[in-house]
Amino acid sequence: MRSSDFISRERLRLRLVVVMTTIVVLSVASMFLVVLSIFGAALAPELENRTRFIGVTVRSDLQRVLQLGIPLDAAAGIEGFLENAIAPFPEVRRAAVLTADGALLAEVFRDDLSPASEGGGLIALVGSAPSQFLLPVIVGNSEVAQVEIEGSPQFVQTRLRDIFLDVGVLSFVVVLIGVEVAILAAAVGIWKPYGRLLYLLREQAQGRFRSVTRPSGPGPMARTIKRMNDQVRDLVRRAPSRGGLTRHLRLSDIADMRLVLLIYIMGAEITASFLPLYGASVSRGSWMSEEFAAALPVGSFLVGVAVLSPFAGGLARRFGARGLFVLAAALTALAMAGLALADTIVTVALARGVVAVLFALASISCQQYALQAQSETRETQDLSGASASTSFYAMIFGGLVSGSALGGVVSSLFSYQTAILLGAVLVLTSAAVAMVFMDGAAGRPIPNVTGGAEPPRISSANRSHLNILIWVIGAPVAATTAVFVWYLTPLELAASGRSPAEIGRVVMLYYLMLVIVTPLANFVFRRCQSEATSIIVGLVFTAAVLFLHDLSADIVAYVVAMAVLGVGHALIRTPLLSAVVKAAGTAKGPVNVFRGVERLGGLIGLAAGSLFLSKGLTELALTSLAWLTAVGAVTLFVGLVIQRSKPDNREISE
Amino acid sequence: MSLFWRSWVVANSVIFVVGILLVTFVTLEFKRDYDRLLGERLLVIGASGAAPFSRAVELGLPISGVRNASALLDIPRQTDPLISGVWVLDAQSRMVEGTGGHIRDFNRMSMPQVATNDFEEGWYATVGSAFVAGIPIHDGSGQQVGQLLISYPLEVSRTRVLAMLAEVSFYVLLIASAFSLAAGGLLRVSMAQEIDGFKIVVADLDNFDHRVWTMQRRDDETAHTANLRAMLERSRTSYLNLLGKPSKQEATEQTNSET
Numbered sequence: 086m087r088s089s090d091f092i093s094r095e096r097l098r099l100r101l102v103v104v105m106t107t108i109v110v111l112s113v114a115s116m117f118l119v120v121l122s123i124f125g126a127a128l129a130p131e132l133e134n135r136t137r138f139i140g141v142t143v144r145s146d147l148q149r150v151l152q153l154g155i156p157l158d159a160a161a162g163i164e165g166f167l168e169n170a171i172a173p174f175p176e177v178r179r180a181a182v183l184t185a186d187g188a189l190l191a192e193v194f195r196d197d198l199s200p201a202s203e204g205g206g207l208i209a210l211v212g213s214a215p216s217q218f219l220l221p222v223i224v225g226n227s228e229v230a231q232v233e234i235e236g237s238p239q240f241v242q243t244r245l246r247d248i249f250l251d252v253g254v255l256s257f258v259v260v261l262i263g264v265e266v267a268i269l270a271a272a273v274g275i276w277k278p279y280g281r282l283l284y285l286l287r288e289q290a291q292g293r294f295r296s297v298t299r300p301s302g303p304g305p306m307a308r309t310i311k312r313m314n315d316q317v318r319d320l321v322r323r324a325p326s327r328g329g330l331t332r333h334l335r336l337s338d339i340a341d342m343r344l345v346l347l348i349y350i351m352g353a354e355i356t357a358s359f360l361p362l363y364g365a366s367v368s369r370g371s372w373m374s375e376e377f378a379a380a381l382p383v384g385s386f387l388v389g390v391a392v393l394s395p396f397a398g399g400l401a402r403r404f405g406a407r408g409l410f411v412l413a414a415a416l417t418a419l420a421m422a423g424l425a426l427a428d429t430i431v432t433v434a435l436a437r438g439v440v441a442v443l444f445a446l447a448s449i450s451c452q453q454y455a456l457q458a459q460s461e462t463r464e465t466q467d468l469s470g471a472s473a474s475t476s477f478y479a480m481i482f483g484g485l486v487s488g489s490a491l492g493g494v495v496s497s498l499f500s501y502q503t504a505i506l507l508g509a510v511l512v513l514t515s516a517a518v519a520m521v522f523m524d525g526a527a528g529r530p531i532p533n534v535t536g537g538a539e540p541p542r543i544s545s546a547n548r549s550h551l552n553i554l555i556w557v558i559g560a561p562v563a564a565t566t567a568v569f570v571w572y573l574t575p576l577e578l579a580a581s582g583r584s585p586a587e588i589g590r591v592v593m594l595y596y597l598m599l600v601i602v603t604p605l606a607n608f609v610f611r612r613c614q615s616e617a618t619s620i621i622v623g624l625v626f627t628a629a630v631l632f633l634h635d636l637s638a639d640i641v642a643y644v645v646a647m648a649v650l651g652v653g654h655a656l657i658r659t660p661l662l663s664a665v666v667k668a669a670g671t672a673k674g675p676v677n678v679f680r681g682v683e684r685l686g687g688l689i690g691l692a693a694g695s696l697f698l699s700k701g702l703t704e705l706a707l708t709s710l711a712w713l714t715a716v717g718a719v720t721l722f723v724g725l726v727i728q729r730s731k732p733d734n735r736e737i738s739e
Numbered sequence: 740m741s742l743f744w745r746s747w748v749v750a751n752s753v754i755f756v757v758g759i760l761l762v763t764f765v766t767l768e769f770k771r772d773y774d775r776l777l778g779e780r781l782l783v784i785g786a787s788g789a790a791p792f793s794r795a796v797e798l799g800l801p802i803s804g805v806r807n808a809s810a811l812l813d814i815p816r817q818t819d820p821l822i823s824g825v826w827v828l829d830a831q832s833r834m835v836e837g838t839g840g841h842i843r844d845f846n847r848m849s850m851p852q853v854a855t856n857d858f859e860e861g862w863y864a865t866v867g868s869a870f871v872a873g874i875p876i877h878d879g880s881g882q883q884v885g886q887l888l889i890s891y892p893l894e895v896s897r898t899r900v901l902a903m904l905a906e907v908s909f910y911v912l913l914i915a916s917a918f919s920l921a922a923g924g925l926l927r928v929s930m931a932q933e934i935d936g937f938k939i940v941v942a943d944l945d946n947f948d949h950r951v952w953t954m955q956r957r958d959d960e961t962a963h964t965a966n967l968r969a970m971l972e973r974s975r976t977s978y979l980n981l982l983g984k985p986s987k988q989e990a991t992e993q994t995n996s997e998t
Contacts (some may be wrong), residue, residue, distance in 0.1 A: 100929045101746060104922065105753055112754055112918040113761065119910040120765050127769060127903040131776045138780055138818060142787070173783050173860070248761075248768050255764075256757045263753035270745040275937065286967070289974035294981065303741045305944040309971075312948070316978045323982075498767060 101267050102260075109260050117249055124248075125241045132236055133216045135174055140220040140234045143170050143180065147232065151224045157184070163191035171195075176240035183231040185221075190230070195237070247586070251497075254490035254590055258351070261483050265344040269522060272340040278302030278310065280336050280462075285313040294320045298334040337458035337525025339476045345410070345519045346451040346477070350484020352511025353417055353444050355504055356424075357489035358589035360386075360437070361575050363501045369430040376576075378430045380695035382437040383571050384688055389441025391684035395677055397449035406454035407519060407528030413447035414516035421509035425502040452477045457527030478659075479600065486596040493589015501585075550724060551668040554661060555679045557720050558620065561713040562657055563683035564690025565627060568706060569650065570595050572694055574643060577636050577703075591643050598651025599658070606656050616660035616667070617725045623660075624718035626653030631711030636703050743927060743934050750922040758915040766904045773896050778863030778872055781889050784822075785874035786860060788815040789887040792827060797879045802829050808836040815889060823869065824890040827876070830883065839890055861886070868893050940967065947971045 146166070151157060163182055171177040171193065179194035222230040281298045288296055294317045300310040317331055356363065361379035369378045401409050417440055424436035455473035488508070496504040570592060578588045610619040626649055634646045662676070669675035690710070697706040788811065795805045805811065812825045824839015861874040869890040876885040927934070947968065 097930070097933060104925045104929055105750055108750065108918050108922045108925065109753060109757055111921075112914055113757060115914050115918075116758060116761050116911050119914065120761065120907055123903060123906050123910070124765060124769060127899060127906075128772060128776070130899075131773060131780075134819070135776060135780050138783070141818070142783075173779055244768060244772055248764050252757070252761045252764050255760050259753055259756050259760065263749055263756075266752070267746050267749040270749055271742055274745055275742055279940070283967075283970075286970040286974050289977055290970045292977045292981070294978070303941055305941050305948060308948060309944045312951075313974065316974075320978070320981055498764075 097271065098264065098268055101264050105260050105263055105267075109256050113252060113256050117245075117252070120248070121245055124245060128241060128244075129216065132176060132240070136177065136216045136218055136234050136236050137220075139170055139174060139177060139180065140218045140232050143167065143182075143234075144220050144222050144232045146170075147182065147222050147230060148224060151222065151229055157182070157190060157230055164193050167191060167193045171234075176236050177234060178237035178239075179233070179235040181233040183233060185228045185230060187231070250590060251494045251586055254593060255494060258487040258491055261487055262344070262347065265347055268340050269344050272338050273301075273522065275302060277336060277338055278306055280338070281334055282306060282310050282313070284334060284336065285310065289313060289316065295332050296334040297331045298336075335524060335526045337454070337461050337527035339455050339458050339462070339473055341458065341523045341525055341527075342406075342451045342454045342519075343476055343480050345515050345523060346448065346480040347484050347487070348511050348518060349410075349414055349417075349447055349451075349515035350481055351487040351491065352508040352513075352515060353421070353440060353447075354485050354488035355492035355495075355508030355511070356382075356437075356501075357485060357571070358493040358592040359496050359501055359504070359575060359585050361572050362579050362585070362588075363505075364430060364433055365576075366501070367428055367430050367433050373430065374695075374699045376695045376699040379576055380572055380691050381430055381434040383567065384691050385434040385438035386441040386444075387567065387684050387687045387691070389438040390445045391681060391688075393442045393445040394449065394680055394684075397445050398453060400446065401450040401453035402531040405528055405530040406450040406457070407523040408530075410447050410450035410454075410519050410523065410528075411516045413443045413450065414512050414519065417443040417447060418509040418513045418516070421505055421512060425505035425509070448481065451480075454523060454525075454527045457531070458525060461525070461527060475604075478603070482596050482600045482603070486593050486600055489589050489596060490593040491589075493584075493586045493593070497584045497586035497589075547668045551665065551675055553717075553720055553724060554665050554668060555675070555682050557713075558624065558657070558661060558717040559665075559679055560682050560686030560689075561710060561717055562624075562627065562654065562661070563686040565631065565650070565710050565714065566595075566654065567687035568690040568694040568710060569631070570647070572691060573636065573698070573703060573706070574647070576698070578640060578643060581637075581640070583640055587640060591640065591647055594644060594647040595651040595654075598648055599655045602652050602655035603659060607659050610656075610660055616664040617721055619656045619660040620664065621718050621722055621725070623653045623656030624714050624721070626650070626656065628711050628714040628718060629653075631707050631714060634707065636707065742937055743930060746926050746930065747923050750926060751919045754915050754918050754922060758911040762904065762907050762911050765907055766900060769903055770896070770900050773899060774863070774865070774870065777870060777891065777896065780819075781822075781863060781870075781872035781891060782861045782874060784815045784818050785872055785887050785889050788812065788825065788889070789827075789874045789876050792876045792885070792887065796876060796884050799879075802827060802876065802885045803835045805836075809838075812837055812887075819891075821891060821895060822889055823892050824888070826888045827885060828888060829885045835885070837888070865893060866890075870896060943967055944971075951975065 143166075147157075167180045167182070171180050177195070179192065181192040182190045184190060216236045218232075218234045220232045220234075221228045222232060278301045282302070285296060285298060288294070297314040297317050298310060300307040300314065302310070321331055360382050364382040365375050365379040367378075369375075420436050420439040420443060424433060424440065427433045427436050452473070455477050459473040492504045492508070495507055574592060575588050578591060579585075606619060610616060630646050630650045630653065635642060662679070665676055665679050693709075694703075694706045697703055791811050792802055792805055792808075796802060808827060812827065815825050816822050822839075824837065826837025826839065827835045829835050861872060863870065863872040865871075870893050871891075872889045874887045874889075875883045876887060878884045944967075
């Protein structure tokens with residue numbers, strides 16, 4: 086039996102995800118049913134106090150009027166009086182004045198609140214009913230009228246809906262971290278010791294007794310490793326003339342960096358849902374518009390990442406991925422503390438720029454570690470594992486989903502500063518996790534390899550195809566993310582009175598779709614061998630959102646727009662990168678240009694977006710992006726048709 | 740089983756962390772909602788109490804010039820017997836009239852210092868051991884010349900919050916425990932293949948260890964992982980060869996040939 090037959094990481098991960106998601110969804114649903122009942126019952130006394138208070142106030146005012154001898158049906162403006170009485174109490178749905186025998190004299194109600202009779206499924210299920218009062222108005226010894234006040238269950242429902250959504254998104258974050266912790270625990274406790282044992286066995290079976298490693302794993306495994314170590318040490322002691330010093334074996338695994346990167350991205354990108362709002366909330370010079378201030382921190386992030394990205398890989402190889410990551414994470418935490426304490430837009434933008442530079446360093450260190458671990462795994466072990474780039478992007482998008490959701494919830498409950506400081510703590514935690522778990526050889530400096538294969542020459546046809554992919558498709562896609570997801574959505578939703586938690590949930594949807602749809606799309610289009618088709622479909626989705634979305638629409642329209650845009654971009658991202666690599670014939674030079682153009686596109690889009698917003702032409706920003714996207718789709722489609730119609734291609738395909 | 744226990748511990752952590760998050764959020768939201776509901780009610784009660792003072796000030800009288808002030812301050816108290824104090828302060832936050840406990844230092848009662856909300860109608864906040872609402876008193880030009888304060892014992896809201904916290908925690912713990920067991924069952928079933936496969940490897944390692952030390956096979960020994968067993972054998976043979984000793988297998992073969 087091969088070891089990979091009994092322990093496949095991907096299969097294990099999938100099963101853990103399914104089990105944990107099922108359990109968490111069911112437990113949250115059951116817990117929530119209980120909470121619903123307790124929460125409603127606990128708020129009921131105060132809601133009753135308020136309803137009764139309105140009733141008593143209205144009744145005493147009416148009594149005063151009636152005691153003056155004014156007949157009730159002659160009293161004008163009772164509706165206005167009732168409206169003023171219920172104005173400070175948003176949970177009161179209806180107030181009415183009735184005669185003693187129950188005939189309606191005056192009535193006001195709020196249309197936007199549902200009546201008590203429509204308590205909603207869950208409310209009805211747990212039996213939490215809104216308060217309702219009927220108070221008599223007595224003049225002398227006789228009842229002359231009645232005051233009726235009715236609350237609405239919607240107040241409790243809205244509160245509970247918010248709690249449910251907050252807990253829901255945080256549960257998602259916890260499950261995501263939980264699965265990664267489980268995988269890391271299995272890696273550290275089981276398959277890494279097993280991998281080390283196999284390595285030692287293979288080496289010793291070939292008569293080479295050089296490596297020793299830390300005995301770990303379940304009893305017999307640790308015992309066997311210890312015995313293998315003893316054999317090496319014994320032979321070295323007996324025959325020092327063989328010159329064999331022992332070598333401490335440190336195997337790397339992609340799982341070492343997954344949790345580290347997830348927590349880091351979650352912390353560093355905790356501002357994803359509110360960065361423009363934070364930028365607009367701090368003080369700025371009178372010369373700077375609010376729209377520009379909102380765009381500045383996002384722009385400085387793009388500049389920071391663009392500046393450092395080309396060098397980060399080299400730095401990680403030179404100084405070691407683990408050391409560089411830990412250093413970058415510690416400095417990121419400091420920069421984020423600075424971001425939280427900043428009180429002017431210049432310091433906010435500066436701090437965010439520094440975070441961006443360190444973000445590029447830290448994330449590329451992890452990517453370097455994953456690539457090294459992947460090549461090491463392929464050379465030395467026979468355990469099946471995920472590819473480095475899949476793991477890397479899964480953690481980046483997972484971190485973005487979690488960061489935007491967490492940032493929204495925390496900033497809504499406390500403040501933007503608290504959320505950013507929590508991000509700094511998470512980043513520090515990732516540094517600590519990296520210190521302990523990124524202990525493989527992949528984390529060490531790699532000696533410089535001078536010289537290398539000449540980059541392949543790109544044919545003129547491929548060059549024009551490459552230019553279309555990079556400039557006509559890559560740049561508008563990046564600009565759409567920067568302008569629509571990062572900038573306009575938070576600003577527009579905040580302007581319509583939505584809380585940071587709600588904005589966080591909406592922005593999170595975009596990344597959630599990337600996480601879910603990207604692997605599915607990769608699977609489908611890899612089978613069809615057609616990156617271009619996937620990109621064109623994705624561009625059509627994107628253009629449709631940009632053409633059809635109304636920025637002044639309700640939050641539901643934003644939810645739909647983010648979800649569809651996420652699906653569209655999921656269909657574009659990986660196939661586009663793959664198409665660029667294929668057209669260039671290498672994964673180096675043109676890919677770096679592609680990354681640079683993506684950031685440039687984001688920056689130009691952002692600058693144009695803030696300019697359009699300050700001139701009140703935001704719809705024009707979206708329409709321009711939509712046309713650019715549509716042009717990209719058409720150009721690629723025409724290119725595809727021309728390519729397929731070429732006789733040599735047909736021959737090959739035939 | 741190590742794989743199972745590790746996964747179960749993590750699954751339990753996830754369930755309990757989600758439970759703790761739910762309890763925390765529900766409690767924070769409850770406290771916020773309760774304070775808001777109470778604060779809004781106190782503001783409306785206070786607004787009716789402050790109205791006579793505002794009318795007097797609009798006529799040009801000082802706040803201290805309202806003669807039946809203490810009787811006017813009793814009106815808000817009649818609406819809720821739990822109201823622990825009602826005061827009228829002037830623009831310099833000096834007490835003009837009022838009685839009640841909880842507030843010792845009226846200088847701290849200016850709106851920007853304590854307010855958690857910024858309603859035009861006033862503010863409410865937790866100050867020391869009381870929940871306090873402040874309703875501004877304006878003169879004819881709209882200038883604030885004082886405020887009416889109402890205090891409410893904090894124990895009322897604290898008791899409600901703690902009672903709800905205890906009740907929610909109890910049920911969440913109960914549900915989390917039930918789902919922890921369910922998670923254990925599900926994990927055991929879904930990871931059966933991995934757990935069994937791993938058991939086989941560990942058993943083979945154990946058998947080999949046993950054979951090295953006792954120099955004889957176990958009665959029930961079976962080799963499940965041919966690849967692993969072969970490598971274990973070869974490594975042992977290489978080691979003994981380098982030591983200059985025959986391996987057990989070689990020794991057995993030698994003995995057989997001699998006999």
